[in-house]
Amino acid sequence: MIEVKDVRKAFGTQEVLKGISVLFEAGKNNLIIGKSGSGKTVLLKCIVGLLTPTDGHIFFDGKDYVAMGMNDKNEIRRELGMLFQGGALFDSLTVEENVRFPLDMFTKMPMSEKKDRVNEVLKRVNLVNANAKYPSQLSGGMQKRTGIARAIVMNPKYLFCDEPNSGLDPQTSIVIDELIMEITEEYQITTITNTHDMNSVITNGDKIIFLHEGSKHWEGDKVSLFESDNKELIDFIFASDFLKEARDARHDRLISKLSK
């Protein structure tokens, strides 16, 4: 469980996060949604520790991540896995070496055990026979799957996904969304995904936080999302007039389908 308490972040005089409080629950896929520039990425970077909040607290299972020293932070970081927008795979390493990297760096496992673990997670993300390939030889979807494999190889308690579908075709996006959902449930981890892809919201939205201009404007699940009367949220979801009309015409059918 991750608790964000009144987090503020400013760059110079520009306040990007204006006091955000939210509880991200374990075993659920928590989504942060909002327009570009709403503060989603800054919030995610504050939670993982790449940025330090100007004010406020972030608790990982009750431990204050903002206040703790570097050594304690590194302990928490070893329980984090993160999938980056572009994959962030190490160019000079093969798929196998990329996935094995955290094991090489932080464990004393024998090589045979490490290889077994790498093959296990690569199989889990449906990426077989790619061990010897370099990131430049992989498609966008394969890079994302390698990124997920690297993120889960250490059995993390928390998984962060930054725009997991960016640059992917709709079909591959669905595969990645389903994979994130399955892994979250299977390993009972706290997953936080930063997205503006509405397909992801419908597939993965156990809990959804809507950010607008650095503030939390709405919080709920994928069913209540379509019943909300929050103007900014409606504008975000139904960006075009066509979608707004479609929603009005088929609102009841949509809600009953999502409730199932």
Add this chain to the structure above:
Amino acid sequence: MAEYIHASGGPIFHIGRYILMIKRCFTRPERAAMYWKETLRQMSNIGVGSVMIIILISFFIGAVSAVQFAYNLSGSMVPMYYVGYVVKESLILELAPTISGLILAGKVGSNLSSELGTMRLTEQIDALEIMGVNTISYLIGPKLAAAVTMIPILVVISAITGIFGGLVAGDLTGYVSSVDFTQGILMNFVAKNIYIMLTKAAVFGFLLTSISCYQGFYAYGSSIEIGKASTKAVVLSSIMVLIADFVLAWLLLN
């Protein structure tokens, strides 16, 4: 960490951040074997990868030095074997370390800077940070260790190749025979000069690597910024190599 990346300031800010970066390079590694593996990879990149260009340039520098010095001596009372002596001394004391330093500032400096800059741009450094890796120590420490070890070796190769180039050029042009040139090489050997050459090489290696890594590690923005960081790395490293050359010559020869 990211605040440090995006921050900008004057020379004092950069000097301070550079010193802190160097300090963090010497922290205890998470796993020594991983650092050693990375150091070997960098030794191959910096050392083996630069041998050919060093040999090529040093050969011709030695050759040109021999021809020009022989030209200056022709018609004078100074015996021609002095050409070998002067080429040897100038290569050991000045040309081999300084020219190698400047060549490597261009080749290795731009390479290191763009490698780290690209890693920053593609979030590879963020990925390491989130894993709990001390990124400065892991990414820059092995490069420094490799440079300080390999660049003196390259400079020794440069000096030997340059002297050989002088010998070949002297013989081919007919200015000085290989026997005279060899007599000059063997004349008045000063071991301290080798020590000065190796000291210069290690210092230049440290400077050009650390400055280039600094520029790359703290680059941010777009690919244009990576290009600018590489240019800055080469220019600053070259200037620092020349300043260090003067300071070391002054300190070590007095």
